[in-house]
Amino acid sequence: MNILLVKQAALFSALIGGIIGIVTLIPYIGSIAFMALILFLSAIVIVYFKKNNLIGIIDMREGAILGAVVGFASFIAFSIVYTPLSIIIGLITAKFYMGRVLLQFLTTFGGFFVLISLLLFIAFISALMNAFSGIVTAYVYELLSGLKKAENENIDFEIK
Helix, strand or coil, X not given: CCHHHHHHHHHHHHHHHHHXXXXXCCHHHHHHHHHHHHHCHHHHHHHHHHHCCCCCCCCHHHHHHHHHHHHHHHHHHHHHHHHHHHHHHXXXXXXCHXXXXXXXXXXXXXXXXXXXXXXXXXXXXXXXXXXXXXXXXXXXXXXXXXCCCCCCCCCCCCCC
């Protein structure tokens, strides 16, 4: 698998994760955006890459790798954007109760390490769900196009 493609997917999904972190602050749209982040953001990224001819023929293994990278990077970027914004808004208004709870939790002994552990755990779950979504997307593209990668075929390129 091309390392440049994986880096591009990670950066693009981190950008989308940051945008979803801002969108999640909107009350009714937030839950839908969060579920899209956790469940099928990798399918959206793979379809975008295919439409812009950034990737060629991918098999299910490469779809799983891309999905896992997209899921992990996007959730970490989401957490980096959403958590401070939620705390700030929670301090300003009483509507975001979660911000006050997070701030009180972070001030306790070990609260920061527990929060980081929970964020990493959920990021791994997001990576697993998005890996499955990437497998399904690669399989559907394989079915629709009729093109299948040979066992020993490598269509990646190297930049020197």
